[in-house]
Structure formats: C-alpha cells, structure tokens
Amino acid sequence: MGGARTNIPRGPDRRPWRFDLALDPTAAVPRQTQLARALVAEIQRGRLAPGAFLPGSRTLAAQVGVNRKVVVAAVDELVAQGWLEALPARGVRVAMNLPRSPVGDVQARRAEAPRIVERGPAPLRIGDGVPDARIAPVDALARAQRRALRAHVRTGQGYGDPAGDPVLREVLAGFVNQARGLSCSRDEVVLTSGSQGALSLFALAMLKPGDVVAVEHPGYAPAWRAFELAGAAVVHVDVDAHGLRTDLLEAAARKLRGRLKAVYVTPHHQYPTTVALAPERRMHLRRICEQYGAIVVEDDYDYEYHFDGTPLLPLSATAAPDGPPCVYVASLSKLLAPAVRLGYVIAAPATVARLRATRESLDRQGDVVLERAVAELIEDGELQRHARRARQIYVQRRDLLLQRFAASPTLAASFACERPSGGLALWVRMHSPGAVDQLLTRARREHLELAPGSVHLARGEVAAFRLGFAAHAPAELTAICEILERCLSRRLRTAR
Structure with missing residues (x-):
C-alpha cells in the first residue's frame, strides 16, 4: 500500500490536504460511526497508507461537514481499535501495524426478511400476580x-x-x-x-x-x-x-x-x-x-x-x-x-x-x-411515588374484576372468590370440581392462557386457579371476563 497508489493530495508529513468522504445525514447510523467506517475503508483499500497523518480534527470536521466532536469520537474509537495512532505534538496517523480483524467497519449483515406466516391472535396470558411493567418508572x-x-x-x-x-x-x-x-x-x-x-x-x-x-x-x-x-x-x-x-x-x-x-x-x-x-x-x-x-x-x-x-x-x-x-x-x-x-x-x-x-x-x-x-x-x-400510584391502579383493577364476577350470572354461578386485602392476584375457586380442565381447554381455544391451581400443589388437585389482575388494563380484564363467560356458558349448556 505505497504512496504511488493513493490519489489523495498530500502535504508535509504525508498528511492529506483534503478528504472526499460523504456522510449520510438521514442514515440511522450515528455520524461518528459512519466516519469511523469510512476511514477504515480508506485504510483497507490503500488510499490511507500506514504512517499517513490525518488532518487536524477541526480541518477534517470542516471538510466532512460535521461537528468537531464527531471527528474526535470517531478518531478515539479507531485509536482504541488499533487502526490509528496518536503521536504527542505531531497528530494522528494510520497505524504502522494494522489490526488483522476489521473491527471498525464491521456491520451486521441484514437478515433476510422473514416470510410472512399467517398466525392467529396472540394468546392473552394470565400471570400468577406480576406488576404491570407498562406503568413502571x-x-x-x-x-x-x-x-x-x-x-x-x-x-x-x-x-x-x-x-x-x-x-x-x-x-x-x-x-x-x-x-x-x-x-x-x-x-x-x-x-x-x-x-x-x-x-x-x-x-x-x-x-x-x-x-x-x-x-x-x-x-x-x-x-x-x-x-x-x-x-x-x-x-x-x-x-x-x-x-x-x-x-x-x-x-x-x-x-x-x-x-x-x-x-x-x-x-x-x-x-x-x-x-x-x-x-x-x-x-x-x-x-x-x-x-x-x-x-x-x-x-x-x-x-x-x-x-x-x-x-x-x-x-x-x-x-x-x-x-x-x-x-x-x-x-x-x-x-x-x-x-x-x-x-x-x-x-x-x-x-x-x-x-x-x-x-x-x-x-x-x-x-x-x-x-x-x-x-x-x-x-x-x-x-x-410509583408504589403509591401503582396501589391506586391495582386496587381499581381488583375491584373491577370482582364487580364483573358479581354482575355476571354465569361467573357468579361458577366461581367463588374472597376479596383479598392486597396483593396482585385472586384465588378463584370453582364450584364444580370437575370443570377446571374443561375451562382451561376452552379458554385456550379462545386464546386465553390460565394456569391450573394444581401447579401450586405437591400432590393432588384443586378446583381453583390464581388470576393475576395487576398486569392487565381495564379493557383487558373486561375481555378476560367475556372469554370466561363464553367458555362457562358452553359448559353449562352441555351439562344441561
């Protein structure tokens, strides 16, 4: 990569007089990253040979059309990676021993666009009592x-x-x-x-x-x-x-x-x-x-x-x-x-x-x-402050869910649930012990995922499930109740 192969005009100390580098102001990649990649590309293709000095940061910033801080950040990154060397009182030059691995210009290959596969609606999962991360600070x-x-x-x-x-x-x-x-x-x-x-x-x-x-x-x-x-x-x-x-x-x-x-x-x-x-x-x-x-x-x-x-x-x-x-x-x-x-x-x-x-x-x-x-x-x-806000939100969601249970003849006839003094979930018991598996199966068909109460047992079964309410907004809780009503109504008609 000798000087005869370069077409960048040079001055004293083999320092280039100008740089013909174009950065894209509309690109999603930050300008300092674009500049670093461009400099590495020039080094790799031989336009900037080992030992060649770069213009000063102000000069390079003016030529490329960026803020000087962008140039300083890009140069510091390439010095750290081994592409450039900073010499006290002299400036920055291309390293005499270049890195073997091209780090500065590595860009992840864009993955092929995935094929669009038609899927059903995402299931609505009822947790066992987790907070709503959407309201977290x-x-x-x-x-x-x-x-x-x-x-x-x-x-x-x-x-x-x-x-x-x-x-x-x-x-x-x-x-x-x-x-x-x-x-x-x-x-x-x-x-x-x-x-x-x-x-x-x-x-x-x-x-x-x-x-x-x-x-x-x-x-x-x-x-x-x-x-x-x-x-x-x-x-x-x-x-x-x-x-x-x-x-x-x-x-x-x-x-x-x-x-x-x-x-x-x-x-x-x-x-x-x-x-x-x-x-x-x-x-x-x-x-x-x-x-x-x-x-x-x-x-x-x-x-x-x-x-x-x-x-x-x-x-x-x-x-x-x-x-x-x-x-x-x-x-x-x-x-x-x-x-x-x-x-x-x-x-x-x-x-x-x-x-x-x-x-x-x-x-x-x-x-x-x-x-x-x-x-x-x-x-x-x-x-x-977040805890106080969350308490107000969660108690409203608890009360909404309990009100829906009480107002629905189907849910009231199927479920028994004590009003918890706190926490993030209800413990819902079913009046019909044999109906839990049927409810879970039908709810899954309606894209509602419930966990049976038996997961909390070491042995045996329990006709109950834990219904976390805190992580669901009022509209989601309403949708959950409507799904449960449909599932239980079908079961009741089948039973009759």
Missing part, C-alpha cells in the same frame, strides 16, 4: 442507570461487596425500618437477584443434606425446588382460611426429632391463596420454631400492595431478640417489573456472613449499576 430507572454506570467507570472501581452495593443496602435498611417496622442496619442486608435468588442463596448457605424445611401447601413451588437443590427434604403443611396449619406443623416437627431446619411462610398474602396468617398462628409458629430450633424464612414478596385496612407487620418486625432466628426475604421486582431482578435478605450477622461467603463463591457480586440506580430512585422518592 423505566425512564427514571434508565437515567439513573446511565449515571451509575458513568460514575462507576470514572472511579475505576473493580469488584464490589458480595453482599451488594453498600449505598442501596443502607437505603433499604432505612426503607424497611420506616415502612415495615423492622429494625436492621446495612450490615444485616444482602442483595440478591430477585426473591428467588434470595431463597436459593439461603438454601445453599444454610441447608445441608438431611435437613428438612416445612412449607405451605398449596404454596410457592419454586421455593421448594430451591430447598431441594441444596439437598434438603421438604415437608408440606396444609393451609386453610387462616393460613398455615400450625397444629399440623407442630405434629410434623415432633416426628422429625430435631431435623426441622426451617419453616418457609408467606404470612402477609399467602401464596397462592392470598389469605393472611392469623395472629394466634403467628405466635404459635414462633413457639414451634423456638422449641425445635428452626429458622423462620419469611417471604414478604408484595408487602407494598395492601389495599384495605392496616397491613400486618412482618413476622421479622415483631420478633423478640431472644426468639427463634428469622430470615426476611423481599423483592423490588414486584415494585418495578419482573425483568428487574433485585431482591434482598435481612438476617442476623452470623447468617449474613454465610450468605456473603456463598454469594462470593457463586458470582462474586450482583449488578452494581442496577443496585446503585435503584438506591437513587429510593433516595429521590421516585420508587415510593
């Missing part, structure tokens, strides 16, 4: 993440604390102390990837083969799998209208003869039935765990969403200092969106030490940028 979160990323890069920080970002842990401690009646410090908080990550971390850190964990039945099956993955056995204890049957729990603990390691509960809004653990059973649960040396694992997955009356305080908020150990698990994903995987554990210092050591062995730390961004949202009050 995603713009505020994105801005906070950009600021957090820039700050993290500028300070040159490496790996962080396995327990999570200390700023968010400090903010969360104040948040739960004020809003949920807990009394904890930053050193008692461990950040995790959602509440499921918290349960898995607890299981790996605190359980061993041969241990037994008592769980609610019906209950949260992913928690059972986390305990079993750690080698523990799971014993299922029935739930009724007042929550966990602590009389059955006590009988099971007695038979286990000291092997009961933990009791996993969702006392605020029991998953999936939404009932609250009665006060007398809360006290009984503590006595059982104290007597048999078991840890109370409290999953408070949707505390913010309480609509009626005064919410019960978490078990951890009323635990006595000399009482049974309590591990508190919660999630910020329910406040923002399922895609935002951020949960936390609050526990005694000895437990936190084991959680930190296990976390460090698994993945060293969490998402530091996300954690710092969420800390900013809490400190600014953005998350609290």
Whole structure:
C-alpha cells in the first residue's frame, strides 16, 4: 500500500490536504460511526497508507461537514481499535501495524426478511400476580442507570461487596425500618437477584443434606425446588382460611426429632391463596420454631400492595431478640417489573456472613449499576411515588374484576372468590370440581392462557386457579371476563 497508489493530495508529513468522504445525514447510523467506517475503508483499500497523518480534527470536521466532536469520537474509537495512532505534538496517523480483524467497519449483515406466516391472535396470558411493567418508572430507572454506570467507570472501581452495593443496602435498611417496622442496619442486608435468588442463596448457605424445611401447601413451588437443590427434604403443611396449619406443623416437627431446619411462610398474602396468617398462628409458629430450633424464612414478596385496612407487620418486625432466628426475604421486582431482578435478605450477622461467603463463591457480586440506580430512585422518592400510584391502579383493577364476577350470572354461578386485602392476584375457586380442565381447554381455544391451581400443589388437585389482575388494563380484564363467560356458558349448556 505505497504512496504511488493513493490519489489523495498530500502535504508535509504525508498528511492529506483534503478528504472526499460523504456522510449520510438521514442514515440511522450515528455520524461518528459512519466516519469511523469510512476511514477504515480508506485504510483497507490503500488510499490511507500506514504512517499517513490525518488532518487536524477541526480541518477534517470542516471538510466532512460535521461537528468537531464527531471527528474526535470517531478518531478515539479507531485509536482504541488499533487502526490509528496518536503521536504527542505531531497528530494522528494510520497505524504502522494494522489490526488483522476489521473491527471498525464491521456491520451486521441484514437478515433476510422473514416470510410472512399467517398466525392467529396472540394468546392473552394470565400471570400468577406480576406488576404491570407498562406503568413502571423505566425512564427514571434508565437515567439513573446511565449515571451509575458513568460514575462507576470514572472511579475505576473493580469488584464490589458480595453482599451488594453498600449505598442501596443502607437505603433499604432505612426503607424497611420506616415502612415495615423492622429494625436492621446495612450490615444485616444482602442483595440478591430477585426473591428467588434470595431463597436459593439461603438454601445453599444454610441447608445441608438431611435437613428438612416445612412449607405451605398449596404454596410457592419454586421455593421448594430451591430447598431441594441444596439437598434438603421438604415437608408440606396444609393451609386453610387462616393460613398455615400450625397444629399440623407442630405434629410434623415432633416426628422429625430435631431435623426441622426451617419453616418457609408467606404470612402477609399467602401464596397462592392470598389469605393472611392469623395472629394466634403467628405466635404459635414462633413457639414451634423456638422449641425445635428452626429458622423462620419469611417471604414478604408484595408487602407494598395492601389495599384495605392496616397491613400486618412482618413476622421479622415483631420478633423478640431472644426468639427463634428469622430470615426476611423481599423483592423490588414486584415494585418495578419482573425483568428487574433485585431482591434482598435481612438476617442476623452470623447468617449474613454465610450468605456473603456463598454469594462470593457463586458470582462474586450482583449488578452494581442496577443496585446503585435503584438506591437513587429510593433516595429521590421516585420508587415510593410509583408504589403509591401503582396501589391506586391495582386496587381499581381488583375491584373491577370482582364487580364483573358479581354482575355476571354465569361467573357468579361458577366461581367463588374472597376479596383479598392486597396483593396482585385472586384465588378463584370453582364450584364444580370437575370443570377446571374443561375451562382451561376452552379458554385456550379462545386464546386465553390460565394456569391450573394444581401447579401450586405437591400432590393432588384443586378446583381453583390464581388470576393475576395487576398486569392487565381495564379493557383487558373486561375481555378476560367475556372469554370466561363464553367458555362457562358452553359448559353449562352441555351439562344441561
């Protein structure tokens, strides 16, 4: 690639006098990317030989017709990639040893347009109680993440604390102390990837083969799998209208003869039935765990969403200092969106030490940028304001769904449903036990996906399903009710 092959007029130091590069102002690709690709193309075809100097940034900007910042950004990128070299007091020249791999001008090949295939309408899926990501403060979160990323890069920080970002842990401690009646410090908080990550971390850190964990039945099956993955056995204890049957729990603990390691509960809004653990059973649960040396694992997955009356305080908020150990698990994903995987554990210092050591062995730390961004949202009050707005929206959606159930003779004759005091879903029971499978099949034909209540059981079946209402706008809830009416009307006509 000698100078004889170039047709760019040159001056001293083999510096070209002008550049004939045209950028497209209407292109979707940023101008700095266009300029970088154009320069690499000139280098590859020999018009810019190794050692040739580029014009100054102001001159090149004027010749190409762009802002000088565009030129500086493109040149900095190509210096970083090895196409150009910056020489102090002399300028920028084409690198003497060019990269083997053409990075700067790589452009993904446009995929062939997919063939249009006629499909039916997309199914309407009823979740088990997730928030509506469409109302989440995603713009505020994105801005906070950009600021957090820039700050993290500028300070040159490496790996962080396995327990999570200390700023968010400090903010969360104040948040739960004020809003949920807990009394904890930053050193008692461990950040995790959602509440499921918290349960898995607890299981790996605190359980061993041969241990037994008592769980609610019906209950949260992913928690059972986390305990079993750690080698523990799971014993299922029935739930009724007042929550966990602590009389059955006590009988099971007695038979286990000291092997009961933990009791996993969702006392605020029991998953999936939404009932609250009665006060007398809360006290009984503590006595059982104290007597048999078991840890109370409290999953408070949707505390913010309480609509009626005064919410019960978490078990951890009323635990006595000399009482049974309590591990508190919660999630910020329910406040923002399922895609935002951020949960936390609050526990005694000895437990936190084991959680930190296990976390460090698994993945060293969490998402530091996300954690710092969420800390900013809490400190600014953005998350609290969003929670208040979301509560108002979700209680209206709950009431709309219940009103539709009550106003429809078909739905009223088929379903029984208690009005939950909070949460993001209804536990809908069917009067006809054998009708669940028929309803699910007919609903699927109408492009409505429902999950049977049996997915929350370890054994047997239940004539019920969990109907998440929070993620659906009023028009969607109305459409869901209309589909259910059609499906159930056909079933009733068939029955007659």
